[in-house]
Amino acid sequence: MKRRVLVTGGAGFLGSHLCDRLINDGFDVLCVDNYYTGTKANVAHLIGNPFFEPMRHDVTFPLYVEVDQIYNLACPASPIHYQHDPIQTTKTSVHGSINILGLAKRLNARIFQASTSEVYGDPEEHPQQEQYWGRVNPIGPRSCYDEGKRCAETLFFDYHRQHRLEIKVARIFNTYGPRMHPNDGRVVSNFIVQALQGDDITIYGDGMQTRSFCYVDDMIEGFIRMMESEAGLTGPVNLGNPDEISMLELAETILRLTDSPSKLIFKPLPTNDPRKRQPDISLAREKLSWEPKVTLDDGLRETIEYFKKMFQTFDPALTLP
Ligand SMILES: NC(=O)c1ccc[n+]([C@@H]2O[C@H](COP(=O)([O-])OP(=O)(O)OC[C@H]3O[C@@H](n4cnc5c(N)ncnc54)[C@H](O)[C@@H]3O)[C@@H](O)[C@H]2O)c1
Numbered sequence: 001m002k003r004r005v006l007v008t009g010g011a012g013f014l015g016s017h018l019c020d021r022l023i024n025d026g027f028d029v030l031c032v033d034n035y036y037t038g039t040k041a042n043v044a045h046l047i048g049n050p051f052f053e054p055m056r057h058d059v060t061f062p063l064y065v066e067v068d069q070i071y072n073l074a075c076p077a078s079p080i081h082y083q084h085d086p087i088q089t090t091k092t093s094v095h096g097s098i099n100i101l102g103l104a105k106r107l108n109a110r111i112f113q114a115s116t117s118e119v120y121g122d123p124e125e126h127p128q129q130e131q132y133w134g135r136v137n138p139i140g141p142r143s144c145y146d147e148g149k150r151c152a153e154t155l156f157f158d159y160h161r162q163h164r165l166e167i168k169v170a171r172i173f174n175t176y177g178p179r180m181h182p183n184d185g186r187v188v189s190n191f192i193v194q195a196l197q198g199d200d201i202t203i204y205g206d207g208m209q210t211r212s213f214c215y216v217d218d219m220i221e222g223f224i225r226m227m228e229s230e231a232g233l234t235g236p237v238n239l240g241n242p243d244e245i246s247m248l249e250l251a252e253t254i255l256r257l258t259d260s261p262s263k264l265i266f267k268p269l270p271t272n273d274p275r276k277r278q279p280d281i282s283l284a285r286e287k288l289s290w291e292p293k294v295t296l297d298d299g300l301r302e303t304i305e306y307f308k309k310m311f312q313t314f315d316p317a318l319t320l321p
Contacts, residue, residue, distance in 0.1 A: 002028040002051065004066065008059050008100060009073035011038030013179045014114065014172075014219065018071060019043060021220050023051055030067060034058040036088075037076045042179050059096035060088075063103055069227060072100045073114040075149070078184035079142065079270075086144035093148030094155070101159045112168040112227050113156050115236060117277055118146045119171060127280040130171070130236050153236065160234055168226045168233070173240025173279045177216030177299060178306035188213060188300075191251050192307050195260035205269035207248035210276050214241040215299035218292040225288040233287055240279035241292040257300050 005022050009015040010031030015038060022029050028051045031043060035056065046052040057063060059074045075092050076082040082089040097113070104111040120128045121136030136146045159165040176188040183193075194201045222239040245253075251264055284290045 002026060003068045004028045004030065006030045006032060006065060006067040006070045007073060008032045008071070008096070009038065009075060009114070011035060011040060011042050011054070012073060013042070013181065014175065014216065015073045016042035016179055017177070017216050017220050018073070018223060019046060019052065021224065023049060025224070027051070029053070030055060030065060032057045032059065032063065033074065037081045037181060037184070059099055060091045062099050065103070067107065068109055070100060070104050070109050070111040071114070071223065071227070072097065072111060075114070078181070078186050080183070080185035082145040083141055086141070089144040090148040093152045097152040097155045101155055101165065104165055105159060105163050110166040110168065110227065112170065112223065113152060115153055115169050115171045116149050117171055117173040117238070117240065117279065118142070119150050119153065121146060123277070126276055127242060127278040128238065129280045130238055130283055157234070166231060167235070168229065169235035169237070170223065170226050171236045171238045172219065173214060173238065173277065174211050175214045175216055175219045177303055180303070182307065182310065187211065187247060187250065188303065191254045192258065192304055195254050195258040195262050196304070196307055196311060198260060198262055200265040201251045201255070201262050203247055203251060203264055203266050207251070207266065208246050210244040210246050210278070212241045212244050212278050213296060213299070214239070214292050215294035218294050222284060222288065222290050225290050229288055237283050237287065238279040238281050239284055239290070240281065242279055242281055243296070244278050245296065253296065254300060257297065258304055
């Protein structure tokens with residue numbers, strides 16, 4: 001019999017790729033989403049597949065379904081979206097985790113949490129290892145996301161200690177690829193959209209702050225390996241690409257790959273924006289035999305193709321609230 005898997009946030013960027021992968025791997029997928037930042041278009045190609053079932057539901061309310069495994073991804077991930085309704089963002093991370101952990105407890109199901117590198121805040125340590133506790137501002141505009149995700153991790157570990165629940169916590173670093181939202185303000189999608197439309201490319205600060213970017217297929221491989229890992233491995237495990245690139249270099253790479261005439265313009269850095277962020281993925285290498293394989297140029301080419309097609313065929317389902 002096929003194993004049944006619940007993916008919360010399944011119509012989002014990462015969630016929809018995870019649904020694709022799980023269906024390919026022979027799972028029966030229940031995709032739960034309230035379409036806050038995800039879109040039906042992301043999973044439209046799966047409609048009609050007998051092993052895919054979409055369900056509109058907000059995880060801040062209890063959910064009663066029967067599944068064997070759970071991936072908890074529901075949560076807006078980009079600053080523009082999570083700051084739009086910060087109270088709902090905290091509720092999604094905290095109440096959402098309580099509800100989905102309660103479900104996992106009732107079913108005795110293994111549960112994966114999509115945590116984030118943002119739990120490290122503006123770190124004093126580079127690269128960040130899992131045992132680093134982070135430096136997070138609890139009262140700033142990013143706190144709804146950062147502290148919500150930190151509290152979600154706390155809940156996962158308390159359910160593990162108190163109820164022996166099998167948890168798998170992954171700390172995800174910046175990921176990019178097809179199905180990123182064009183207006184989500186994330187740097188890769190911003191630069192690509194600006195380059196394809198011939199608009200100025202906006203760089204915040206001096207452009208020397210660095211990030212590392214993991215291609216979505218590599219990230220999804222990491223999720224699956226984490227979920228299928230040995231019983232004692234709870235995480236947190238960092239998943240991301242350790243290759244650092246400055247924002248200036250990224251902009252120049254995208255200009256080259258799109259052959260765009262766009263110019264670079266500079267604007268002030270937003271509040272609490274980290275100068276540097278880089279994962280230490282030694283643990284993922286050791287325990288999951290995982291590391292990113294897709295080069296930045298190859299990943300960007302796929303992503304650019306996706307956005308080109310999107311602009312050629314306007315789809316109203318992609319419009320955000
Ligand atoms: N993409 C990244 O670089 C990245 C980095 C770190 C962590 N993450 C985490 O991975 C997960 C997926 O991120 P993503 O990039 O796919 O973002 P996304 O915004 O595309 O996907 C999140 C999905 O969750 C849904 N959602 C939001 N609130 C919900 C609620 N209350 N009930 C039900 N569904 C809800 C949204 O509609 C959307 O489909 C998130 O938890 C995010 O925090 C992503």
